[in-house]
Amino acid sequence: MNSKEYIESGILELYVFGKLSEEEARDVQQMASDNPAVRTEIAAIEYAVVNLSHSVSPNISSETYDKIRRELLGDAPIEVHKKSKTTNWGQYMGWAAAVVILLGAASMYLLMNSQMNDSINSEIDKNKSEFKTMQKTIISLEDQNKSSQKLLKIIRDKNNMVVTLEGQPAMPGAKAKIYWNKATQAVYVDVQGLPTPPQGMVYQVWSLKMDPLTPTSIGILNKITADTSKIYQVESTVDAEAFGITLEPEGGSAIPTMEQLYALGKM
Amino acid sequence: MTQDELLPLIYKKDDKAFTLLYDMYAKSLFGVIYNLIKDKEEAEDVLQETFIKIWKNIETYNESKGRFYTWILNIARNSAIDKLRSKNFNNNLKNLSADNFVHILDDPAKASNKIDAIGLHEFVKKLKPRCIQLIDLLFFKGYTQQEAADELEIPLGTVKTQNRNCINELRNLLKA
Numbered sequence: 033m034n035s036k037e038y039i040e041s042g043i044l045e046l047y048v049f050g051k052l053s054e055e056e057a058r059d060v061q062q063m064a065s066d067n068p069a070v071r072t073e074i075a076a077i078e079y080a081v082v083n084l085s086h087s088v089s090p091n092i093s094s095e096t097y098d099k100i101r102r103e104l105l106g107d108a109p110i111e112v113h114k115k116s117k118t119t120n121w122g123q124y125m126g127w128a129a130a131v132v133i134l135l136g137a138a139s140m141y142l143l144m145n146s147q148m149n150d151s152i153n154s155e156i157d158k159n160k161s162e163f164k165t166m167q168k169t170i171i172s173l174e175d176q177n178k179s180s181q182k183l184l185k186i187i188r189d190k191n192n193m194v195v196t197l198e199g200q201p202a203m204p205g206a207k208a209k210i211y212w213n214k215a216t217q218a219v220y221v222d223v224q225g226l227p228t229p230p231q232g233m234v235y236q237v238w239s240l241k242m243d244p245l246t247p248t249s250i251g252i253l254n255k256i257t258a259d260t261s262k263i264y265q266v267e268s269t270v271d272a273e274a275f276g277i278t279l280e281p282e283g284g285s286a287i288p289t290m291e292q293l294y295a296l297g298k299m
Numbered sequence: 300m301t302q303d304e305l306l307p308l309i310y311k312k313d314d315k316a317f318t319l320l321y322d323m324y325a326k327s328l329f330g331v332i333y334n335l336i337k338d339k340e341e342a343e344d345v346l347q348e349t350f351i352k353i354w355k356n357i358e359t360y361n362e363s364k365g366r367f368y369t370w371i372l373n374i375a376r377n378s379a380i381d382k383l384r385s386k387n388f389n390n391n392l393k394n395l396s397a398d399n400f401v402h403i404l405d406d407p408a409k410a411s412n413k414i415d416a417i418g419l420h421e422f423v424k425k426l427k428p429r430c431i432q433l434i435d436l437l438f439f440k441g442y443t444q445q446e447a448a449d450e451l452e453i454p455l456g457t458v459k460t461q462n463r464n465c466i467n468e469l470r471n472l473l474k475a
Contacts, residue, residue, distance in 0.1 A: 042463030049438045050369040050376075057365050075301070078368050080470045081438055082327045088400045088423060089330030096343040097321070100350045104317055205300060205322045291422075291475065 035067045044070065048077045083201040138163055183263055187222075191215035195275055197295035202279070203227070208295045210275045217268040219250060221277070224262040226294060229279060236280045238288050239272035242298075247276070252284040274298035302367050309367075310357065320353070324368070328375040334400045334439045335379040345382050349375045376441045399435035422472040430465035437462055 033041070046052050047060045064070045138159060191214045199206035207225025212218075221237050229235055235253040240246065251266030278285075279292040300323070309316045329346050336342040352374050360370050401423060426434070432451060436442040437458075448455040 040460075040463065042459035042461075045462050045466050046437070046444070046459060048366060048369055049441075050365070050373045051437060051441070051443060061363065061365070074366065076470060077466055078366060080466060080473055081434075082324070082368065083473055084423065084434070084469060085327040085330035085400075085439070087330075088334070089326040090333055090339060090342075092325060092329050092346065093343060096347060097325075100321070100325075100347050101317065103347065103351055104312075104354045105314060199322055204324075204326070205319065207322070291473070 035063070035069050038063060039070060039073050044074050045077055048074060048081060082204070086201045086204060138166065180261065183261055186213075186218075186220060187211055187263075189213055189215075193299070195297045195299060197275060197277060197297035199225075200293045200296055202292050203294040206277075206294045208277055208297075210297070212269070212272070217270055219266050219269055220263055221251070221253070221266055221275075222263045223253060223277070226277065232282050233279050234282055234284065235277050235294070236284045236288065237266050238276045238278065239269045240274040240276055240298075241271065242273045247288050248272075249284060249286075249288075252280070272299075302362075306362075306367060312354065312357065321350075324371060325350075328371060330400065331372065331375050331439055332379045334435070335376070336382060341382065342379075345379050346375075348382075349378045352378065373441075380441070399431055400439050401431050401435075422469075422475070425472050426465070426468060429461070430468055433458075433462050433465050434469070 038044075043052070043056070043060060047057060052060065060070075060074075064074060189211075193212045193214055195210040195212065197206075197208040197210065203226075205225075206227070209222040209225075211220040211222070213220075219237075219239075223235060226235060236249055237251045237253065238247040239250050240248075248269070250269055251264065253264055253266075274297065276288065276296045277294050278288040278290070279294055280289060300319075305319065305323070309320055325346065328349060329342065332345045332349065333339065333342040336345060349371070353371050356374075360367065364370060423431075429451075433447065436447045436450060437444075442450065444458040445455060448458050453461070
């Protein structure tokens, strides 16, 4: 049997469903390891049934999530651990500290060098220029740190309502967060948990009213790769009941492409 | 993320492993479990059991045993079926077939995930009724080919290919 006939026989579906005998399953494994077309087909079948079962599943209560998490990981803190990926300013601080230490070492080195004789003047010049480069680095780190601080301030505002957007069948692992400031109506979206969009595609953020379902575009995230913080301000909204993010062609769409709904969350 | 990328991360059994495993598969497994148990609270208990079993036995899984998803799907289905038996639901598996996964969507009280289902209902409902039955029996309820053939009164030899056509239909609907 060639690989096309093999694929068409329907045996791969039963393999993914777990309905083959051990011996039959071993045959499939063998075919798969010899044949990329078979492997691709298996992955596609799996993707389809994971999506199907995911989409007919009722919501799982947060109590059950917490219980499972505790059972598996012990009493590790839940919220902080799982959801503190908003900014990386702590990481920049680490870098800044490292640079300060390096600078200290470098100036000591300069001092010692200057007490020695002229034959190592060229060495000193080299160090001076390194020193300048480091100064530049520390300035840029300070800038980054400032913008991180600014972001933190926005995110920590007590008027914020935080909405977690969960991954949808189009991208089950996706995650995003909306910070909606009830005082200013400003909306920020944190897309750290979304993959970089493919060439020619962008993420579009929607505010949703539920009954009847009315999506309103509140922003297109054009430069997702350029920004390290992955936090964007989008248009303000007053009456959203839910937020969603879809993958759309560049320039965005008038209505959301529901098959490409990556993340969704309601108040 | 492909299975090859996922597994080394999951084997670490740390926080990230848990988050990945849960985010990628909890709802899929819960869809299967709920479709068998039909009671949200009981189904959530079974989901918990399932995750504990996966976590405890993860070292015993290796890729020569088949797909990782198939392995966890079997754990979920078997746990749900054990639960049904232990409860003396008086349900042998065959009595389960009166209700299939599409009914979860039809009953708004059961589907507390109204919002999740926006636009997703529709592709499921576009499946042919025969396909819904077949996928329900083979995938969701874990029937053997023989059991499915008996239940639907179709020749054993056609179960595999009919199911293949149905999954193709599903794949096309997902692409549309």
